[in-house]
Structure formats: structure tokens, C-alpha cells
Amino acid sequence: MAEQSAITDTSLPAATWTERESRVLMSTQRRYPIVVDRGEGCRIWDVDGRPYLDFLGGLAVCSLGHAPPAVAETVARQAAQLIQTSNLLYTLPQIELAEFLIERSPFDRIFFCNSGGEANEAAFKLARKWGKAHRSGAYRIIAAENAFHGRTLATLAATANSAYRQPFEPLPDGFDFVPFNNVDALADAVHDDTVAVILEPIQAEGGLYPASEEYLADVRHLCDERGLLLILDEVQTGVGRTGTLWAHEQWGIEPDVMTLAKGLGSGFPIGATLAKEHCSVFEPGDHASTFGGNPLACAVALTVQREIESLNLVAHVAAVGRYFMERLGDLRARHPDIADIRGRGLLIGVDLAQERAPEVLQALRERGLVANALSARTLRFVPPLIVSQEEVDEAVQILDATLSAG
Numbered sequence: 001m002a003e004q005s006a007i008t009d010t011s012l013p014a015a016t017w018t019e020r021e022s023r024v025l026m027s028t029q030r031r032y033p034i035v036v037d038r039g040e041g042c043r044i045w046d047v048d049g050r051p052y053l054d055f056l057g058g059l060a061v062c063s064l065g066h067a068p069p070a071v072a073e074t075v076a077r078q079a080a081q082l083i084q085t086s087n088l089l090y091t092l093p094q095i096e097l098a099e100f101l102i103e104r105s106p107f108d109r110i111f112f113c114n115s116g117g118e119a120n121e122a123a124f125k126l127a128r129k130w131g132k133a134h135r136s137g138a139y140r141i142i143a144a145e146n147a148f149h150g151r152t153l154a155t156l157a158a159t160a161n162s163a164y165r166q167p168f169e170p171l172p173d174g175f176d177f178v179p180f181n182n183v184d185a186l187a188d189a190v191h192d193d194t195v196a197v198i199l200e201p202i203q204a205e206g207g208l209y210p211a212s213e214e215y216l217a218d219v220r221h222l223c224d225e226r227g228l229l230l231i232l233d234e235v236q237t238g239v240g241r242t243g244t245l246w247a248h249e250q251w252g253i254e255p256d257v258m259t260l261a262k263g264l265g266s267g268f269p270i271g272a273t274l275a276k277e278h279c280s281v282f283e284p285g286d287h288a289s290t291f292g293g294n295p296l297a298c299a300v301a302l303t304v305q306r307e308i309e310s311l312n313l314v315a316h317v318a319a320v321g322r323y324f325m326e327r328l329g330d331l332r333a334r335h336p337d338i339a340d341i342r343g344r345g346l347l348i349g350v351d352l353a354q355e356r357a358p359e360v361l362q363a364l365r366e367r368g369l370v371a372n373a374l375s376a377r378t379l380r381f382v383p384p385l386i387v388s389q390e391e392v393d394e395a396v397q398i399l400d401a402t403l404s405a406g
């Protein structure tokens, strides 16, 4: 018998919940057949009490794992004190979180919102306003093929993949696409009306392709030469995920604008757009969000950042991520089923030799490991940043057993 959770009756079987879901929710997601009741650390439990090792981590979100005591305590304390005021009033957690992030990044100003898509929307508006003021109305933004920047209309317009775009066309104008990791193609695509370039340091949803060693430095140089803003979408790579606090540190460059979301609140919804002073052109009335930067979200995100720092998690991610890659490398040497391993830190993609990711994922789940796929061929592993070497060993053993079983 499953434990009774605080809010819902988890004594009902999973099939009852999936049937109820199918009657009331919009069908936007193909879900795995696991009805999750609770989590702790790097594990989740379904309503029947079955544990799973969670290498999906809320889709690269749960930095501190599930139910971290410091976050639970902050949520309870802040909820009892103040949840929402609107941005017409000042609140302390918002200012403290902004100071914390600015002290640890090359940026001067922050706008808080609730998701990655919104953070990118704010970056686009900032670039357009900057273009009006400083570049004679230039407004077009160049994005990379195979990138993913969100599901709102403007972020879809910045996403080249036609599977995402096509059902919703026509999309807003103003975005051009170039192949990733090819600075010559980017230089050719710059015109008088180009105002900015947006890139992910590691294309995550697109299959886990890191920028090449020299690409981001070359793009930075091109942007400086041509008077363009460089926006880095670190929604997935930011906040320690890749083994440095911000992924761009590993390429030795600084963007003008950076967007964050996923790991920032370790599961509590919050997004942020960070910009250098020279392009922080928003004035009152230009942009806003009712919930963005509310005291509850900011207090949680501040606790998350302090925990990441005090637990020295960024160095841990670099070390445990290296260990994970080595173990996967050992597996690859024994399993011709593994064609490639890519990524940095705890953002790792494993290419299978054949297009059988869905069946491999199902077999992993049956053995107690949850992950997801970026394509029919590519598995993604994004465990919480607190994952231990022993938990990595357990995941690799499950993958080993699954691939050995055929």
C-alpha cells in the first residue's frame, strides 16, 4: 500500500490517475507511464511505492534534488511571510537575489520572469529596443539551426525546427537561421537590419551539441566588429549544470545578455534575463510580469544559489560529470550499441547506434532508472547536481544491463 501524501489520495492505482488525466488535461505531452508521488534526493517514488533513480531531474531543473530541506524550509517561511506583491512594490528577496547573481556574473542588471521562454522573450525585446536606440532600428536576430529557445510565438520564431514551428505559422518576423558552429555562415547572414545573435553554448534539446572550442570566441569577435548583441541562452546550461557556474566561462567569453531558468529555482518556477549596462535599455512600461520576481520565487532561488555555493556543487558537478563520462566511455568500449557520448558536466547525451531510444528508455524504467530522449537515437542524462558517484555507478550498471539484454 502506498503512503498517503499530504494533498491527494495516493492509495488509488496508477491506472486510475492516467485515465483521469486523459479526460481533463490538454494532450500536449506524451508521458511515461509513471505516476509520481514524491521524491527525495536523486530518487522519485510512484504511487505504488516503487522507487526510481531520477536522471531526468525535472528536465535539467532539480539542481538540489527532490525535497531539499533548505528549499522546503524557505518555501514554508516565505509563504508564511509574503508570497506576492506585484512589481509595483519593492520586495527584499528580489533585490537580494539580483545582487547575488550580479556579484557572480559579468552582468549589471536583471529582469525576473517565470520561465525560459519568457526570459528569451525579454532578451528579444531588449535587443529590439537597443537596436532602435543604437543601430538605426535594426531588429533582426540570428539564431542557430537545431537550437531550442522556447514555445511562445517569438521563441518559436527563433527556433528553426519545422516540427515545432509549422503548426503555428505564420510566426513573428525578424529571425534568421544559420548552421551552428560555422562562423563564416554567420558572418554572411549579418545585414544592416541585424541587431543580435542568440545561441546556446551547448545545443541541448537539439541533441546535445556543444559549441566548438573557437566558435563562441569567433562569434564574440564578429558581434563586436559588426555592432551586434550576443545573447546566450543558458536556460539549460546555466547555474552549474555544465561544471562551471555559467557555461560560457568554459569558452572564455562574455555575452551581452544571458537568459536563465531551469536550475535557478531547482524546480520552483523562475526565469531571468541578465544584461550588461550598455544594453540595459528597458524603461518603466517597456516590459513587465505580474508574477516575475515575486518574493517566494526569489527567496527560493536565493536559497538554491546559496546552497550551490556552500556545498561547492559547481566543482562537484565538474568532478562527478567527468566520472560519469568516463564510466560511459567504458560502456561504449564494450557496447557497439553506443555510438557517441557528448556533453559537459551533468548535461550528457548518449547516441545509440540505432534508432531505438524509446525502447531503451522503457527498459531503463523497468530496471528503475528514469531518463529521456532528445531524438530516436539520443538519450539524455541530466541528474540533480547533487548526484553521487555511487548513484552514477548505479545508473551506468542499469544502462549496461539494459544494453546487454539487447
Ligand SMILES: Cc1ncc(COP(=O)(O)O)c(C=O)c1O
Binding pocket: 114, 115, 116, 117, 118, 120, 148, 149, 150, 151, 200, 204, 205, 233, 234, 235, 236, 261, 262
Ligand atoms: C535552451 C532552452 N531555452 C529555452 C527553453 C524554454 O524554457 P521554458 O520551458 O522554461 O519556457 C528551454 C527548455 O527546454 C531550453 O532548453
